[in-house]
Amino acid sequence: MHIDIPAFIRLLREGKLTAAYQKIKEKNVLPSICGRICTAKCEVNCVLNSEKAPIAIRALEGYVSDFGRSKFFKKTPQDLTGKQVAIVGAGPAGLAAAAELARKGYRPTIFEALNKPGGVLRYGVPDFRVSKKVLDAEINEIQALGIEIITNFYVGQTATIEDLFERGFAAVLLTSGAGIPRLLDIPGINCGGVYYGEEFLMRVNLMKGGIFSRYIPTFHIGNKVAVVGSGNTALDCARSAVRFGKDVTLIFRRTEDEMRVRSQEREYGKEEGVTLEPLVRPVEVLANKENMVKGLKCIRMDYADTKGNGRWEIMPVPHSEFILEVDTVIIAIGHQPNSYIVKSMKELKLNSDKTLSVDEKTLMTSSKGVFAAGNVVTSAGPVIDAIVGGKKVAQNIDEYLKG
Amino acid sequence: MFEILNKQLVADNVKRLDIYAPNISQKVRPGQFVSIAPEEGDERIPLSVVDSDPQKGTISIIFQEVGQTTGKLGTLPINECIFSILGPLGVPSQIERRGNVICIATGIGIAKVLPICRALREAGNKVIGIIGARSKKDLLLEPQMRLSCDKIHIATEDGSHEQKGLATDIFEKVLADKKIHFVYAVGSVDMMKMVCALTRKSRIKTVVQLNPIMVDCMGMCGSCRVKVAGEMVFACTDGPEFDGHKVDFENFKKRKKAIEECDECHNQKLPLRSRKKGSGILTKLFSGFLKE
Numbered sequence: 001m002h003i004d005i006p007a008f009i010r011l012l013r014e015g016k017l018t019a020a021y022q023k024i025k026e027k028n029v030l031p032s033i034c035g036r037i038c039t040a041k042c043e044v045n046c047v048l049n050s051e052k053a054p055i056a057i058r059a060l061e062g063y064v065s066d067f068g069r070s071k072f073f074k075k076t077p078q079d080l081t082g083k084q085v086a087i088v089g090a091g092p093a094g095l096a097a098a099a100e101l102a103r104k105g106y107r108p109t110i111f112e113a114l115n116k117p118g119g120v121l122r123y124g125v126p127d128f129r130v131s132k133k134v135l136d137a138e139i140n141e142i143q144a145l146g147i148e149i150i151t152n153f154y155v156g157q158t159a160t161i162e163d164l165f166e167r168g169f170a171a172v173l174l175t176s177g178a179g180i181p182r183l184l185d186i187p188g189i190n191c192g193g194v195y196y197g198e199e200f201l202m203r204v205n206l207m208k209g210g211i212f213s214r215y216i217p218t219f220h221i222g223n224k225v226a227v228v229g230s231g232n233t234a235l236d237c238a239r240s241a242v243r244f245g246k247d248v249t250l251i252f253r254r255t256e257d258e259m260r261v262r263s264q265e266r267e268y269g270k271e272e273g274v275t276l277e278p279l280v281r282p283v284e285v286l287a288n289k290e291n292m293v294k295g296l297k298c299i300r301m302d303y304a305d306t307k308g309n310g311r312w313e314i315m316p317v318p319h320s321e322f323i324l325e326v327d328t329v330i331i332a333i334g335h336q337p338n339s340y341i342v343k344s345m346k347e348l349k350l351n352s353d354k355t356l357s358v359d360e361k362t363l364m365t366s367s368k369g370v371f372a373a374g375n376v377v378t379s380a381g382p383v384i385d386a387i388v389g390g391k392k393v394a395q396n397i398d399e400y401l402k403g
Numbered sequence: 404m405f406e407i408l409n410k411q412l413v414a415d416n417v418k419r420l421d422i423y424a425p426n427i428s429q430k431v432r433p434g435q436f437v438s439i440a441p442e443e444g445d446e447r448i449p450l451s452v453v454d455s456d457p458q459k460g461t462i463s464i465i466f467q468e469v470g471q472t473t474g475k476l477g478t479l480p481i482n483e484c485i486f487s488i489l490g491p492l493g494v495p496s497q498i499e500r501r502g503n504v505i506c507i508a509t510g511i512g513i514a515k516v517l518p519i520c521r522a523l524r525e526a527g528n529k530v531i532g533i534i535g536a537r538s539k540k541d542l543l544l545e546p547q548m549r550l551s552c553d554k555i556h557i558a559t560e561d562g563s564h565e566q567k568g569l570a571t572d573i574f575e576k577v578l579a580d581k582k583i584h585f586v587y588a589v590g591s592v593d594m595m596k597m598v599c600a601l602t603r604k605s606r607i608k609t610v611v612q613l614n615p616i617m618v619d620c621m622g623m624c625g626s627c628r629v630k631v632a633g634e635m636v637f638a639c640t641d642g643p644e645f646d647g648h649k650v651d652f653e654n655f656k657k658r659k660k661a662i663e664e665c666d667e668c669h670n671q672k673l674p675l676r677s678r679k680k681g682s683g684i685l686t687k688l689f690s691g692f693l694k695e
Contacts, residue, residue, distance in 0.1 A: 123619075154489055181623075185635070190657070192660075
C-alpha cells in the first residue's frame with residue numbers, strides 16, 4: 001500500500017486525528033474497512049515481532065478512521081481527461097480502482113449487479129465485522145469523488161462488454177471477484193437444510209434492513225448447525241448462526257492452528273460459543289423421511305505417515321466414523337472466481353483454475369481495452385490484496401488511455 | 404426506477420405486471436428470467452419474462468401469489484416502484500426450425516411457455532400446444548395460447564373446461580398420432596418427468612425448464628444446484644432449460660419438496676404482517692426514518 005506509517009503514527013501521537021486520517025486516505029481509500037478486517041501483513045512482518053509484539057497498525061487505522069473522519073468531505077478540483085471508464089463490480093477492488101481513476105481525472109462508472117454497492121463487504125462479510133453504516137459512509141465518500149454507480153446492471157446480460165464500448169467507454173475493468181462456491185460432492189448434499197456459505201451469508205445480509213427491520217427469517221435454520229470449513233467464510237457463517245441463538249459446531253479437517261483465519265477472530269468465535277471440531281471430515285449427509293437433514297456422518301482425521309517416507313499427511317483414521325446430530329449443514333470450503341462474463345465475450349481467455357488470464361505487466365486481458373483485477377484474477381485473497389490490485393490496475397488503465 | 408405501469412388479475416391468485424425496465428426489455432429473449440426484490444430487505448425471487456416491448460421499454464411478468472415475497476409483489480399498486488429488478492438472466496432458449504413441436508405446460512408453467520411458443524412458431528415450426536390446469540378458473544392465458552399455437556389441446560382435472568384429465572394423457576395420444584420432432588415441457592416436476600419418460604423411448608429431443616429455489620440468481624449461492632448428466636450445475640447460469648433426458652428428476656424433486664415444505668411450516672409460525680396488505684404505513688415510515 002505504501003502508506004507513510006511513521007508519519008501517520010507521529011501525527012497520531014501529536015493528537016492530530018484528522019491529519020492522520022488524511023494521511024491514510026491518500027493511499028488507502030477504504031481505511032475503516034481495512035481497520036476492521038485486514039489480514040495485517042504489516043503486523044506479521046513488523047520488526048518489533050522479535051522483541052515483543054508488533055505495532056498494532058490495524059487497530060490504529062480503525063481508530064483513526066472512526067474518529068478522525070471529517071464531517072464535510074472536501075472536493076478537490078481536478079482536470080478531467082474526458083474519458084470514461086466502465087468498472088464491472090462494486091466490490092473492494094472496483095471501488096479502489098474507481099477512486100484512483102477519479103483522482104487521475106477520469107469519470108469512472110461502476111456497474112453493480114446487486115442492488116447496493118459494496119460487493120463482498122455488503123453481501124458476504126456479516127454485520128458484526130463490518131457494519132453497514134461504516135460501509136455506507138466509505139462508499140459515499142468514494143462516490144463524492146465523482147463516480148457514478150449504476151446498480152441492478154449485470155454486465156454480460158443486461159449489456160455486453162461490446163455494448164459498453166459502443167456507449168462510449170474507452171476502457172473496461174472487470175472486478176467481478178470470487179464469489180462462486182466450491183462444491184462438495186458427498187452423498188446427500190442435495191437434501192433440504194444444506195446451504196453453501198455464500199447462500200447463508202447472503203440471506204442473512206439481505207434480510208436485515210434497519211432497526212425496525214421487517215425481519216422475518218425467510219429460510220429454515222435448525223437448532224443445531226454444523227459448519228464445514230476452516231476459512232473466514234466458515235467462521236463468519238458460524239458466528240452469524242450463533243447470533244440466531246443456535247448451537248453451532250465448526251468442523252474442519254486441519255488442526256486449529258492451521259485455520260486460515262486470524263487467531264483473534266478464532267478466539268472471538270470460541271468466546272461466543274462456537275464449538276470447534278478440528279481434524280474431522282464430513283462423509284455423508286443423512287436425511288430423514290421428509291428429506292431434511294438429520295445428521296452429518298463424519299470421520300476423524302489425523303497426521304499419518306502411511307508411505308513411510310517421512311512426509312506426514314492428513315489421512316482419515318480407520319473406523320472412527322461418528323454421527324453429528326445436526327439439522328442444518330453449512331458448507332464453506334472455498335470459492336471460485338466469478339468468470340461468467342466469458343460466456344458473453346468469447347475473446348476473453350480463462351486459466352485452468354477459471355481465473356481470467358491477464359498480461360502480468362499491463363493487467364490487460366486477451367481483449368484490447370479490457371482489464372481485470374481483484375479476486376477474479378488471483379482466485380482467492382484477502383480484501384487488502386483486492387484493494388492493492390485495484391489501485392495498480394488503475395495506474396495501468398491511465399497509462400493505456402494516455403497511450 | 405422500475406415503475407409498475409399496469410396490473411392485471413389473470414386467474415385466481417395469479418397476477419400480471421407490466422414494469423418499466425428499458426435496459427432489460429431490449430435484451431430479453433424467450434426463456435430468460437429476471438430476479439425481483441419488491442422492497443428493500445426482501446429476498447429475491449426469479450420470475451420468467453412473459454412479454455417485452457423494447458419500444459415502450461416494458462417487460463411483463465406473471466406470477467402466482469404463493470409465498471411471502473410474491474404476496475408482497477402482488478399488493479404493490481400501479482405507479483409504485485419495485486426496488487430491484489435484475490436481468491435478463493439465464494441462457495436464452497435455442498429456437499430452431501425443427502418441424503412438429505409440442506409445447507406442454509401446466510399451471511403457472513403456461514406463462515413460461517407462451518413466449519417460447521411464439522418464438523417457435525415464428526421460426527417456422529408447427530406448434531401443438533397442450534395446456535392443463537386443475538379447473539377452469541386456474542387456467543391462464545387461454546386466448547393468448549390459442550393465438551400462438553397452430554393447434555391447442557386443453558385439459559382440466561375436474562372436467563370444467565374442454566377435456567377432462569391430465570395434460571400428459573393428451574400428450575400421449577398426440578405423440579402416438581403424429582410424428583413429433585421436438586418437445587418443450589414446463590410445469591410440475593411430475594409432469595415433466597412423465598413427459599421425459601414418454602419421449603425417451605422414441606428419442607425425441609425434449610427440453611424442460613426447471614424452477615428451483617434461487618437466492619441471488621447469478622450463480623453465487625449454489626441454492627439452485629441440480630444434477631444434470633451426473634454433474635452438478637446451477638439452474639440460474641447454466642439453465643433454466645436442460646435436456647430432459649439427462650436431468651435427475653428424483654433428486655430435483657426431493658430437494659425442492661424438502662425446501663418448500665420447511666418454508667411453509669416456517670411461514671405459518673410467524674405472523675404474516677405484510678402478506679395481504681403490504682407493510683403498514685407506520686412501520687414503513689419508522690423504518691425509513693431510523694434506517695438513516
